[in-house]
Amino acid sequence: MIRVTEQESTHQHIDQMSVLEILQGINKEDQTVPLAVEKVIPQIEKLAISVTERMKNGGRLFYIGAGTSGRLGVVDASECPPTFGVPFDWVVGIIAGGDTAIRKAVENAEDDSAQAWIDLKAYQINEKDCLIGLAASGTTPYVVGGLNTARQHGILTGCIVCNEGGPIAAESDFPVEVVVGPEFLTGSTRMKSGTAQKLVLNMLSTTVMIKLGRVRGNKMVDMQLTNHKLVDRGTQMVMEELNIDYAKAEDLLLRYGSVRKAVEAGSK
Known part of the structure; x- marks a missing residue:
């Protein structure tokens, strides 16, 4: 060869x-x-x-x-x-x-x-x-x-x-x-x-x-929130999806642990 x-x-x-x-x-x-x-x-x-x-x-x-x-x-x-x-x-x-x-x-x-x-x-x-x-x-x-x-x-x-x-x-x-x-x-x-x-x-x-469904739109909605940068990124995603302010988005994100779960909870 x-x-x-x-x-x-x-x-x-x-x-x-x-x-x-x-x-x-x-x-x-x-x-x-x-x-x-x-x-x-x-x-x-x-x-x-x-x-x-x-x-x-x-x-x-x-x-x-x-x-x-x-x-x-x-x-x-x-x-x-x-x-x-x-x-x-x-x-x-x-x-x-x-x-x-x-x-x-x-x-x-x-x-x-x-x-x-x-x-x-x-x-x-x-x-x-x-x-x-x-x-x-x-x-x-x-x-x-x-x-x-x-x-x-x-x-x-x-x-x-x-x-x-x-x-x-x-x-x-x-x-x-x-x-x-x-x-x-x-x-x-x-x-x-x-x-x-x-x-x-x-x-x-x-x-x-x-x-396999691990992405929503073009976002990493299941990413692990392992540092401040990723928490901020996730918060911005939640804000955009739910049209809410930063504080509310961050609260949802930290409470539910992922962008996907935060958006689902906030949409109810």
């Missing part, structure tokens, strides 16, 4: 560039990423529809990955509860090497093809659930093994990769292959590839949560 993500950068002698030239070169490459994502929106659509259907029937969404990809999955999963007010176990991010690997690389963790399923079993993953493998290379053994075993157990599988035709895509019912080309710094897939995966994760989880 020829991995585009490992091909030599089209920018030569970057160690001799000025700071401005380096920044401009990185930015020029970054501008190509949304265009690459746009090309695979039909793939993302199929995955989002399928994940939504499973989750409407009680399923959960799992991400597995190693290194940068694994960290991106953990970030997306961890942001769903505060953003959409969903239970912490609705979306689960698992990284090769465990939580230690979020901050510090764990040697050879991504090369163990059996470990992902062991990690997933700790969450009692079952046929109602969805599993998405994240790997820029499209070849990471940890992810390949996890997807392969998951399919054998009737679990819906998908992936977000940055090379076409790899073993991870082959193990996915709904592969998303975003080909962003060589990196500015040869092989550094935390750059364009990581950006592409982050964009797709944003699109996927946000779309699924909207279709």
